[in-house]
Amino acid sequence: MARLNQMAEPMRTHVADLPCPQFDTTPWTAGTKLSEQRVAIVSTAGLHKRGDRPFQGIEGDYRIIPGNTMANELVMTHVSTNFDRTGFQQDWNVVFPLDRLRELADEGIIGSVADYHYSFMGAADPSQMASHAENLAQLLKGDGVNAVLLVPV
């Protein structure tokens, strides 16, 4: 489990020592209730469509995952070998819950699912992601997204 104090060494120290960016303030944009949400997934699992460019380094860039992507088209090229990938191998929803979002939309629990989703590769330096995230924000606005679900790995 991901309780730091219960992790085995040397993973515990490795995870505990990962640098965390510091921010003086927390920005806040009001959210909406479930039934009005148009949700996009932004993953940091290094996901992309098979055939798209694999994540090669820590450039901080992202890949676009169209909303009609199917499970057999999505692959993971995150650089880290320290987290479990067997869950993703059995069921992509454990990392990228697109089927679950589609179901929540079909059931009328959330408003809709975005046309596009995105993945970064989480081992990148966060400061390298900043400009890419600003660019991504414009794409999300264009898609009418009012609820971004960030999913780590």
Next chain:
Amino acid sequence: MGALAHYLERESIPTTQISLIYEHTEKIRPPRALWVPFELGRPLGVPENARFQKKVLQSVLELFEAEQGPVLAAFEEEAPASGSEKTAEADAWSCPVNFSPPRQEETDPEKRVSAFKREMAQLRPWYDQGLEKRGRTAMTDFDPETAEAILSNYLLGEHVEIPRKGLSLAVALRLAAQDLKSFYFEAASSRPGARAPDIREFAEWYWNQTAAGWILKEIQKKCADEQDKDLRLTGKMFLVPAGQNA
């Protein structure tokens, strides 16, 4: 992850996130986060359990209804065992192929590579069966034979053919190593009527009982002596998990 929340929210995009490491999220202070007690690599908790995944998903999306933040909530329910990883009888998992485990004293790379190739040949029908059953594979860039050739040839000092344009040798080795692990897991999970190995069972088998695990540890050592810094970094960080080093 938390940094992305700051960057997007600054651009007036509301965000919520799953947190796997509470201590990190506490420091980064994103606007909305739901800490979950799940394994790294499983942010929605458990494969093949739509009901549980949906419960986690709905909990994290409900944070958008908070009137002010930052909000760091906790999802305290542990992930249940997944359908394919547990059995009523709780039998010990075993590999569908009974290949002879590599002799630990055997250090001749050519013999080890031969053992590795035999393993892959024996596992291939199980991999194919799993692919047919699941309709997908997590292998990314290479088919099993290509991944095998990249790793074997590199270890033996032979020419490494990289089929995809623009990939460096370092990236090709990393992707081939990941694909190899996916191949072994998918093959090992495909015996009809038997469960998939859990994370620990798979790691113990793969890293300590297969020629594939030995090959990757040898490649790790070889990379350490390379001039190319990307190869050195790949060997040090991206082939063998912390705790499994040779």
